[in-house]
Ligand SMILES: Nc1ncnc2c1ncn2[C@@H]1O[C@H](COP(=O)(O)OP(=O)(O)O)[C@@H](O)[C@H]1O
């Protein structure tokens with residue numbers, strides 16, 4: 074990834090410091106720290122149950138870690154909730170699809186425009202001109218994303234009726250619609266075939282390239298990870314066992330033992 | 338489900354025009370018997386309005402609430418007291434205030450929805466039902482210290498003109514219902530409705546997109562209670578013409594729940610369909626009892642049968658079409674269109690123009 | 694001072710014993726929830742349906758007490774059978790809320806059927822146990838406690854011990870617990886899911902009948918029983934939906950609190966606060982301990 078980039082990788086934008094999380098007796102994450110730099114593509118890898126999803130859930134405030142802090146743009150966030158993080162410019166997708174099943178694709182993506190919607194319910198009820206204007210802008214942006222993701226033909230379909238791969242795409246679209254500075258992707262390519270994966274990679278890289286959006290993604294396909302990420306952090310049993318460029322991680326003995334070793 | 342349109346399509350405007358012509362011109366011209374207004378059309382409009390309230394909180398926001406009648410009672414008695422004590426407010430002003438007072442109760446009793454869902458929430462909302470009715474019953478002030486138990490509702494006067502005939506009251510209900518239905522449709526189709534539905538379908542994801550669960554749920558409860566409050570005021574003033582807390586007991590809440598579910602969760606037209614069905618079906622059943630069996634079947638038995646049928650339908654709909662009669666109607670229309678595409682006016686026109 | 698204390702004791706004991714009646718209704722709820730994770734909203738209607746049938750058999754057909762009771766119990770087994778076959782099985786994969794609404798519909802069906810078959814008049818149910826203070830206790834302990842309350846307490850205790858033994862020591866109980874843990878896994882290792890469901894619904898039906906007898910003897914067998922049975926819901930919220938001890942203790946708490954509030958605070962507000970007090974109490978529990986006293990806290994997975 075050494076070609077010319079419009080957005081040069083910069084300072085840390087997101088820092089995770091000494092996070093520990095447990096559920097009852099089960100330790101999901103133990104004293105984990107890593108950071109994400111501005112404009113980079115950062116991968117989190119590790120075997121199943123390593124605590125990767127839990128990590129994203131801590132960053133985004135869905136789980137409350139027992140210990141540790143999260144800092145965004147150098148500022149420690151005291152009371153993390155998904156809502157606060159969204160307002161700070163952090164969006165995400167979920168491992169097990171968390172779409173609004175009974176709503177159309179377009180509507181799902183429009184929900185992603187929530188933070189760009191300033192009119193209140195009374196104004197909406199009365200259909201004031203400014204509501205129409207705002208709605209028009211939001212729709213235009215959503216349509217843009219829909220055509221970027223090449224899903225125009227299904228935009229009015231309720232997402233619950235779509236196949237898995239398309240749902241994953243819609244979820245990416247919803248995250249993109251927020252125009253966030255950083256997007257967390259939890260296994261965006263799980264269950265996809267090679268072609269779909271290639272498409273997905275293309276979308277992720279293109280967004281990163283053109284808009285400078287920082288991407289954090291969890292992925293199991295090592296080929297994909299090595300291809301598209303700038304840096305990789307490896308989790309195993311809730312601990313960081315490797316952190317660095319794809320090449321560094323690939324040659325890290327601990328990682329080979331714990332992770333790659335399992336696969337072969 | 339239909340895609341959500343923001344601007345009105347031609348179809349919407351045609352539908353609205355048809356409804357208005359039907360309800361303002363045709364019905365008053367052809368229906369002269371008072372019975373239809375006092376016993377069917379007026380309660381239908383009032384209950385449909387309350388059902389829209391139930392739809393907002395349950396159908397759109399996905400919060401299982403069971404206290405619509407409590408909010409209706411709050412609205413009805415607020416109306417009575419406002420007209421009694423603040424006569425300057427006028428009918429429309431009092432109606433809006435009554436809705437707002439009910440909305441305040443809605444916010445209060447909607448707060449548990451932030452913590453719990455499903456049947457837990459249902460129990461919490463039952464508290465509102467029982468508490469509001471009890472409060473009105475036990476504090477004489479609400480009933481202006483009337484000891485008879487039933488208070489006569491004041492006459493409706495708008496801009497100095499009395500609205501006391503069944504037809505006039507029908508028009509009052511129609512006007513209010515039309516305006517509030519349009520507002521509800523605007524909200525449901527706009528960003529407000531999208532937030533509601535997002536919370537309904539996947540609350541955690543909604544929150545991660547910046548939708549505040551607190552605000553959205555509380556807002557839905559408040560708006561829902563506002564609709565119920567206004568509906569309750571109309572129900573008392575145009576239909577019952579009296580005020581008594583027992584008219585708003587838990588049974589009415591269940592009735593509205595049935596209207597909402599059988600009509601079709603998450604639809605506005607379902608509120609009207611459901612309310613019509615629940616109101617008209619007993620009328621039909623009674624007519625059958627009187628005309629076919631010549632009163633040989635006891636009225637209480639007929640009402641028991643009615644209950645069995647409502648319950649049975651609820652089960653059947655849950656199994657086969659959880660989206661209710663509105664969806665059924667949609668399916669029928671769809672089938673009709675695919676079967677007889679030429680019936681479709683547009684196709685007809687285009688095929689005609691092709692031929693010529 | 695002593696007299697006040699005695700009076701308080703009387704109120705408290707009366708409340709606790711009356712609470713066991715709520716517990717009985719809640720028990721049926723818990724049974725079904727444990728086995729099928731279904732909130733059976735129709736449990737109250739089952740109470741009404743079963744006891745009205747019982748009264749009907751006795752009073753309209755002159756069937757002797759014991760036989761009528763057995764017939765009513767059998768009827769409840771049939772109701773359970775039909776419910777399993779025609780309501781629950783088709784809704785196997787439906788959402789929790791959908792099933793809940795279907796059971797609301799079921800409640801309507803049962804109430805309607807009961808009234809269509811047996812009429813709407815209030816019926817008296819005489820169990821041969823008076824609803825007046827037991828003289829022995831009144832004389833010796835100076836407490837006025839109704840014989841019916843005591844009976845309800847004893848019956849509740851017997852049913853709980855019975856169910857406990859059933860759960861703990863029989864093959865059926867073992868199967869039931871397996872099903873409650875993981876229905877899919879249980880049926881894959883050959884536990885007959887259908888039989889277990891049937892058994893549970895029947896047991897819940899019989900529990901409903903017993904509860905109905907207790908309530909009916911006190912308040913008359915009438916439609917209002919359905920509303921009374923609604924109070925089992927706050928009981929469950931306090932106790933937790935999946936816990937038998939929870940149902941009992943929840944019932945005791947609700948019974949005691951509503952009586953004490955009614956007697957000591959009610960008069961200032963014109964009474965009848967027991968109509969809503971249990972629900973408001975439930976709200977406080979929901980706000981501070983949503984999982985109930987005996988439920989376990991679950992963090993939703995995403
Ligand atoms: N909500 C939860 N409740 C209980 N345990 C959980 C929950 N979420 C995750 N866990 C546990 O935490 C550990 C890490 O899970 P997860 O973060 O999903 O792993 P990964 O995404 O790396 O596969 C697992 O042992 C899992 O069972």
Ligand SMILES: [Mg+2]
Pocket residue numbers: 125126127168
């Ligand atoms: Mg994961």
